[in-house]
Amino acid sequence: MNLNSFMPVHLVTGAGCVRSSAKVLSGLGSRCLIVTGKHAAKACGALKDVTDILDENGQRWVLFDEIGQNPQLTDCMAAAEKAIGFGADFVLGIGGGSALDAAKCIAVLAANPGMTQAQLYAFDWANKPLKIVAVGTTAGTGSEVTKVSVITTPEGRKKSFHHEAIFPALSLGDPTYTMTLSPMVTRSTMVDVLAHCAESFFSRSANHLSQCYAVEGIRLLLPVFRTMAEEGFDSIDYETRETLYCASIYGGLAINVTGTCFPHTMGYLLTERFGIPHGTACAVFQPDFYEYNKAVVPELAQQFLERIGCSEEEYLALLEKLTPPCNISMSESLIAESHSRWINNGSMAKSQGTFSADMADAVLRRKFGSAQD
Numbered sequence: 001m002n003l004n005s006f007m008p009v010h011l012v013t014g015a016g017c018v019r020s021s022a023k024v025l026s027g028l029g030s031r032c033l034i035v036t037g038k039h040a041a042k043a044c045g046a047l048k049d050v051t052d053i054l055d056e057n058g059q060r061w062v063l064f065d066e067i068g069q070n071p072q073l074t075d076c077m078a079a080a081e082k083a084i085g086f087g088a089d090f091v092l093g094i095g096g097g098s099a100l101d102a103a104k105c106i107a108v109l110a111a112n113p114g115m116t117q118a119q120l121y122a123f124d125w126a127n128k129p130l131k132i133v134a135v136g137t138t139a140g141t142g143s144e145v146t147k148v149s150v151i152t153t154p155e156g157r158k159k160s161f162h163h164e165a166i167f168p169a170l171s172l173g174d175p176t177y178t179m180t181l182s183p184m185v186t187r188s189t190m191v192d193v194l195a196h197c198a199e200s201f202f203s204r205s206a207n208h209l210s211q212c213y214a215v216e217g218i219r220l221l222l223p224v225f226r227t228m229a230e231e232g233f234d235s236i237d238y239e240t241r242e243t244l245y246c247a248s249i250y251g252g253l254a255i256n257v258t259g260t261c262f263p264h265t266m267g268y269l270l271t272e273r274f275g276i277p278h279g280t281a282c283a284v285f286q287p288d289f290y291e292y293n294k295a296v297v298p299e300l301a302q303q304f305l306e307r308i309g310c311s312e313e314e315y316l317a318l319l320e321k322l323t324p325p326c327n328i329s330m331s332e333s334l335i336a337e338s339h340s341r342w343i344n345n346g347s348m349a350k351s352q353g354t355f356s357a358d359m360a361d362a363v364l365r366r367k368f369g370s371a372q373d
């Protein structure tokens with residue numbers, strides 16, 4: 001028996017949940033640093049909803065809206081300075097994974113003035129992070145319910161840290177905010193959800209509970225995927241947006257227990273070096289991940305298909321149809337240069353069997369290895 005888990009987030013979901021959570025929000029502090037990207041939080045209406053409530057509650061706020069697609073540690077440090085200068089006692093991120101992960105990082109940095117990159121990643125945190133609020137605007141990351149933050153270091157590496165102190169105190173998931181997402185962002189984020197669920201299901205750290213989350217996430221996704229494979233991605237109604245958001249939360253709950261496996265680790269390389277959006281970069285390895293598991297743990301792979309209610313043929317066909325294009329080619333020197341990052345990597349080690357650095361090289365070579373040095 002294993003249902004071990006820890007997820008201490010006050011999660012409120014559904015249309016209008018920012019307004020209906022006004023009272024809970026009022027208890028989280030008196031001065032708020034709001035963290036967003038440049039446009040999405042404004043365009044979808046979330047920023048206005050949040051600031052209206054903060055104003056009504058008499059909570060003061062200041063905005064940092066310079067978080068890019070892959071949040072940079074340097075931007076988080078600048079935001080933390082702003083939080084310290086303002087005397088913020090909580091940080092509220094509005095966005096997809098980038099803004100939410102940045103908010104978690106900023107909450108740590110702002111509570112520990114002068115913290116270095118080394119101290120951040122070594123958990124050399126003298127003070128507890130500020131309280132964190134997450135307002136989701138995409139159906140992908142699941143960061144609303146995880147203790148994970150993925151930040152790009154000044155060396156250009158996407159690097160995650162996991163700590164129970166960075167669970168949001170409050171997460172608000174209103175699918176209305178995802179209505180304005182472009183078809184391409186919708187696609188990339190929803191295949192990220194699939195990646196979370198599939199990688200979690202096959203993780204060595206999976207338990208009964210995490211597999212239930214993972215299976216439920218995919219069972220919600222599949223009917224949407226089937227429809228989109230036939231009809232395209234251009235008009236997605238609210239009900240479908242709600243389903244996708246639900247699935248993203250299940251994906252977050254699943255990886256909160258297990259973490260991810262090799263597609264996420266390898267996907268980071270595609271994002272860093274080729275600018276491939278995160279979800280696409282992880283989804284592109286899902287056929288390889290499935291085939292690998294089928295070879296190493298065939299019974300588990302069979303159980304996976306049975307539980308999600310999908311044939312192997314259909315699963316692979318849907319992956320192919322829905323994963324956005326990733327037309328890159330990789331030189332032998334980049335494959336060689338990346339080799340060391342696959343060694344002693346925590347997420348790689350969560351894969352079943354032994355997924356070695358040589359196997360990672362072989363996957364990259366097979367998929368992308370056509371460019372000459």
Ligand SMILES: [Fe+2]
Pocket residue numbers: 141192195196264278279282
């Ligand atoms: Fe992801």
